[in-house]
Amino acid sequence: MAIDTKLATMDYSTLKDDTTSKSSYKILIQLGSANYEFTCRHNQTVLDAAEEANVELPISCGIGMCTECAAFLNEGDVELGEGSVCADECLERGYTLLCVTYPRSDLKLRADLDDNADVVWQPQQKNN
Numbered sequence: 001m002a003i004d005t006k007l008a009t010m011d012y013s014t015l016k017d018d019t020t021s022k023s024s025y026k027i028l029i030q031l032g033s034a035n036y037e038f039t040c041r042h043n044q045t046v047l048d049a050a051e052e053a054n055v056e057l058p059i060s061c062g063i064g065m066c067t068e069c070a071a072f073l074n075e076g077d078v079e080l081g082e083g084s085v086c087a088d089e090c091l092e093r094g095y096t097l098l099c100v101t102y103p104r105s106d107l108k109l110r111a112d113l114d115d116n117a118d119v120v121w122q123p124q125q126k127n128n
Helices: 046-052 087-092 113-119
Strands: 024-031 034-041 070-075 078-080 095-097 101-103 107-110
Touching: 024 046, 034 046, 046 101, 078 095, 087 095
Parallel strands: 024 107
Antiparallel strands: 024 034, 070 095, 070 107, 078 101
16 A cells, blocks of 8 residues: 655644645544544644544654654655654655644554654764
8 A cells, every 4th residue: 555645844824824724634543452533633733633632642752853653654644844853764664753743634543652663763973
C-alpha cells in the first residue's frame, strides 16, 4: 500500500482562518493491542487532539525535536508544522511526529512504542 504524504512548511497565519479545509478529520490510531478513534481539527496537531480525547500517546518534547511521538502513517495526508528536526527522515521511513502533525485527510496510524526504535534521529557530528 502506497503512503500518500505531503511535507510542507506550516503557514501558521492561515490556520485559524482556513475555511477551505474540512473542519475535522477522523483519526484511527493503534497503540499496542488497543485501537483508538477520535477527531482532529485541521488546525490542531494529532497529539493535541489525542490529549483532548483522553488518549495517552507517547510524548517527550512536544515540539518535534525528538521521536518519542513518532507513529507509522498507514494512510492519509499530513502537513508538518515548524520545529521538526527530522521530518524528512521520518517521512522517508513512513513515520510522522504526532506533536507537529496536522491532518489533511482522515488518518490511520500505528504508534507502537517498540516499533519506533528505527526512527530515532541522531544529529551528524561535524569534524573539526
